[in-house]
Amino acid sequence: MSAVWSRTVERGDDGALRVGGCDVRQLAGEFGTPLYIVDEADLRARAAAFRDHFTAAFGRHGTKCDVYYASKSFLSSRVTRWMLDEDLRMDVASGGELEIALRGGMPPERIGLHGNNKSDAEIERALKVGVGRIVVDSFDEIAILDAIAFELGVTAPVMVRVTTGVHAGGHEYIATSHEDQKFGLSLASGAAIEALRRVHAAESLELQGIHTHIGSQILSIDAFRESATRMFGLRAEFAAESGVEMPEVDLGGGYAISYVPGAEALEPERAAFEIADAVAEALKEAGGTWPRMSIEPGRAISGPAGMTLYRVGVVKTVNLEEGGHRTYVAVDGGMSDNMRPITYGAEYSATLAARLSEEPPALSRVVGKHCESGDVLVRNVELPGDVSRGDLLAVPATGAYGRVMANNYNGLLRPAVISVKDGQAQVHVRRDTMEDLLSWDVAPE
Structure with missing residues (x-):
């Protein structure tokens, strides 16, 4: 893996990422997505x-x-x-x-x-x-x-x-x-x-x-x-x-x-x-x-010790005015779990996290699910052309200013933060629940 990933991240023969000895597929299954993972x-x-x-x-x-x-x-x-x-x-x-x-x-x-x-x-x-x-x-x-x-x-x-x-x-x-x-x-x-x-x-x-x-x-x-x-x-x-x-x-x-x-x-x-x-x-x-x-x-x-794991939802391809195409890959988070791109124009990368693909890469843009056109997590990245609903994407170098700036815009629930080491995972900050969200709202009598 390149220098943007924490030091224990590796990709198995099956294409799945492992961090701290933990398979990201198992982490997603146990803790849900989006998910902040700290090495x-x-x-x-x-x-x-x-x-x-x-x-x-x-x-x-x-x-x-x-x-x-x-x-x-x-x-x-x-x-x-x-x-x-x-x-x-x-x-x-x-x-x-x-x-x-x-x-x-x-x-x-x-x-x-x-x-x-x-x-x-x-x-x-x-x-x-x-x-x-x-x-x-x-x-x-x-x-x-x-x-x-x-x-x-x-x-x-x-x-x-x-x-x-x-x-x-x-x-x-x-x-x-x-x-x-x-x-x-x-x-x-x-x-x-x-x-x-x-x-x-x-x-x-x-x-x-x-x-x-x-x-x-x-x-x-x-x-x-x-x-x-x-x-x-x-x-x-x-x-x-x-x-x-x-x-x-x-x-x-x-x-x-x-x-x-x-x-x-x-x-x-x-x-x-x-x-x-x-x-x-x-x-x-x-x-x-x-x-x-x-x-x-x-x-x-x-920063480098963290990554965010997302699950892909809708994927669509649009034509570019200058010619060619761009694939929009929408994930189950967005600007509510990473404010830095929309606030500072910060650049990130992403990778398919849970499988191999032999499809040629396509110019892609990873976007969130918020009602904002600026809700972009990764502006330009090459992802396999067969990325589809249910795939896992990992965004590296999100250990700083992710969870601490997270919010509930559009009523989204803030992700959990876990740490991994030697094949074990521990929760640092639990995921918001719908009960949390409703408890903050004062209902009319």
């Missing part, structure tokens, strides 16, 4: 690779680097337990994500709370359980956090999210470091250093460091190098002004993965050693001692 061995191995390579890369420079799993990519209490097993920490962005992380056994001191608009209740809960850091995103939040921490009689550990002006990779909607967007405090405008002053002066806040995130699907180390240069310049400027050298710098995540065959990915080993060397150069230029470093890969751990 446990693959996900754990990717987490361990980030841990080991970043530890080694920064260890050469005499400092530590913590890896925070970005839970927004995919979160369950079982995955939380896996991340703890692999010695990762956890980044959460809401009260709900915090509760799932805690339920999975992640010690609160290993959790960081993000979010550009945290509620008072979320802040209070985070402080009461003792999260390891709260990443502040605005002047308003600094004041609110200080007041709540004072009222509770605790000191809040704070990092300031900095908008460096360096943007790399990804769709406009997932850009996170240009000036005109909702995240962070601008370095260029002076907002970032003013935020550091306010946190440092606050009675109930402890300034731990600075944080940035420059984008998603990043392939170029140059973007990380420039971001590090600006971050360490800010750190040095604040140290010269205040006499305080912040003990931690977080460079975020955004490491690219392969969604379609032949697409390039940013491998953890290359990223770790090149980023560590870039940080060393930035520190040498800015001056100061080494801080503790941290990163936040999410998609790069969970």
